[in-house]
Amino acid sequence: MNTMLQAARVGIATLSFEAVSFEHRGQPLLAEVSLRLEGCRRTLVLGPNGAGKSLLMRLAHGLLTPSRGQVRWDGPPTRQAMVFQRPVxxxxxxxxxxxxxxxxxxxxxxxxxxxxxxxxxxxxxxxxxxxxxxxxxxxxxxxxxxxxxxxxAPDMLFLDEPTAALDPAAIRAVEAAVDDFHRAGTRILMSTHDLHQARRLADEVIFLCGGRLLERTPAERFFSAPATPEAAAFLRGELIG
Ligand SMILES: Nc1ncnc2c1ncn2[C@@H]1O[C@H](COP(=O)(O)OP(=O)(O)OP(=O)(O)O)[C@@H](O)[C@H]1O
Incomplete structure (x- = not known):
């Protein structure tokens, strides 16, 4: 579908977080996050409530400005789109x-x-x-x-808990759409609380907890052998943060 729209993509700019912090009234909500996103992988952002997942995506998409550090794009101009839990x-x-x-x-x-x-x-x-x-x-x-x-025809698509309030058929439709974007060469950064969904979709996982980026791990390894005790506890369904 619409190959005409998607055909012209020639390499996506690198997105870098350089020691990015975000504070509100002196309270640190995201602390010293450094990260580079290249190519067109599907990166799932996981973590407990209040971990900073939405903040990370809003900073990346330019909806918020870091209190410290820098969000940088290096490469050709990038078309971006963002899909929220409640569509605007x-x-x-x-x-x-x-x-x-x-x-x-x-x-x-x-x-x-x-x-x-x-x-x-x-x-x-x-x-x-x-x-x-x-x-x-x-x-x-x-x-x-x-x-x-x-x-x-975005080069990069941000999805912030896009299936949080949807029934199983609607969830499948959203996941099929994410596949469409991926096949068309769009880089995906998506947050979810649905671990089954994360397993289905992720090439890699970014794990946030308490405003800190604790892990960035290939998906298979994250789910079988997470590197941090916090991620292991999160996957066991324990209350953390
Ligand atoms: N614009 C803002 N100004 C002040 N505080 C904010 C702002 N956005 C988020 N916060 C706070 O920052 C923390 C992280 O919020 P964020 O929405 O990123 O968490 P999350 O990981 O997406 O959580 P959830 O899974 O519950 O959606 C929360 O404590 C939230 O109240």
Whole structure:
């Protein structure tokens, strides 16, 4: 689908966190995180509630500014998109949400309808094209947010607990979409509390706890032999943080 949109990717800029800290009213919420993301892997961000997963992604996407340290992109200009637990949609129809995103992207108007309808069909939303986006169910809204991200053809996609409130079928649809992005060469950074989902999707895991990055490990190793006692306890379902 939409290979035209995805074809031109030529290597994604490296994203570096250099000793990044984020504080609020003097309280450290993320401490001295250093990290480099290259290539187009699927990196899952795991950790207990309040670990700093959302903060990490918002800093990476440029929605927040570090209190100290630097977030850097090195390489060609990077198209980014972010999908949140609760999608942010315009008070317009599902189709108009997509047409608007294409207009902002600068897509020639003759192509917009074709691309929007292709994305609606691919994400199972063709019958809902004219329905106001904000009355769609949670799962439908999330598919619409993914369709919109797809049309932006991002080099890097951030997903912050995108399946937290969804039923099993909707979760499968989101995971299939993540596969689509991955196959199209998009780098994925995604947080989840669903360890089964993390096993299904992850190439590697970043583990945060108490605002510190404790591990970055290939997925298989993380789940079979985590390097830190905190991650081992987390995987056993113990309360940590
Ligand atoms: N913009 C902000 N200003 C002040 N404090 C914040 C801000 N964003 C997050 N926090 C605090 O920082 C800590 C980490 O929040 P964050 O949302 O990153 O955690 P999380 O790992 O995503 O948690 P959860 O799994 O519960 O969603 C929390 O204690 C939260 O209250």
């Amino acid at each position: 949609l315009l008070k317009r129809s599902a189709r108009d949400n997509l047409l608007h995103a294409l207009a902002v992207k600068g897509t020639p108007w003759r192509l917009r309808r074709l691309l929007a309808d292709g994305a609606l069909a691919h994400f199972g939303l063709a019958d809902l094209a004219r329905r106001p986006a904000r009355v769609l169910s949670g799962g439908e809204q999330q598919r619409l947010a993914l369709a919109r991200a797809w049309l932006l």
